[in-house]
Amino acid sequence: MNPRVEPLPPEQWDPFLTRVVEGTGPYHVFTTLARHPALFQAWIGFGAALLYGTLSARDRELAILRTAHHRGSAYEWAQHVRLAREAGLTDAEIEAVRTRGEWSPADRLVLDVADELHARGDLADATWEALCARYDEPGRIELVMLVAHYDMLAVVLNTLRVPLEEPGPAP
Numbered sequence: 001m002n003p004r005v006e007p008l009p010p011e012q013w014d015p016f017l018t019r020v021v022e023g024t025g026p027y028h029v030f031t032t033l034a035r036h037p038a039l040f041q042a043w044i045g046f047g048a049a050l051l052y053g054t055l056s057a058r059d060r061e062l063a064i065l066r067t068a069h070h071r072g073s074a075y076e077w078a079q080h081v082r083l084a085r086e087a088g089l090t091d092a093e094i095e096a097v098r099t100r101g102e103w104s105p106a107d108r109l110v111l112d113v114a115d116e117l118h119a120r121g122d123l124a125d126a127t128w129e130a131l132c133a134r135y136d137e138p139g140r141i142e143l144v145m146l147v148a149h150y151d152m153l154a155v156v157l158n159t160l161r162v163p164l165e166e167p168g169p170a171p
Contacts, residue, residue, distance in 0.1 A: 057087035
C-alpha cells in the first residue's frame with residue numbers, strides 16, 4: 001500500500017527532527033509524524049518516557065508486540081521485533097507472542113493485560129489484582145499507559161499507511 005502521508009524528505013527536516021533522526025535513525029514513523037511539528041514534539045517526549053520507563057525491556061516489548069499483533073500493525077511489529085531481540089526475547093518467543101503459547105506466569109500476565117485492554121478497554125479485577133502483586137503503583141500505571149499508547153500509535157501507523165523501512169542494515 002502507498003503511504004497516505006509521505007515521510008518528509010531530508011531537505012524538509014527541521015532542527016528538532018534532525019536531532020531525533022541523528023539519535024535514532026531516519027525511521028518513517030518519525031519522518032511521517034513530523035509533518036505535524038507540534039504534535040510530533042509533544043508525542044516524542046511521551047513515547048520516549050514509555051520506551052525508557054521503569055518496566056523491564058522484556059515486559060515492555062512483550063506488551064508492545066502483543067498490541068501490534070492485535071492491531072495488525074506491520075510497522076510497529078517490525079520495529080519492535082528488533083527491540084525485543086535486544087531485550088533478550090528469542091525468535092521463538094517473538095513468534096509465540098502471536099499465539100497463546102506456553103509462557104511463564106510473569107510473561108502471561110503482561111500478555112493478558114495487552115489482551116484485555118485490546119478486547120475491553122479495561123482490566124478484569126483478577127488481572128488488576130495480579131498486577132498489584134507484581135508491580136508497584138507507578139509500574140501498573142506505566143504498563144496500562146504503554147499498551148494504550150502503542151494501541152493508539154498502531155492505529156495512526158495503519159491509517160497513515162506509514163511504510164516499512166527498506167531492508168538492509170539498521171540505520
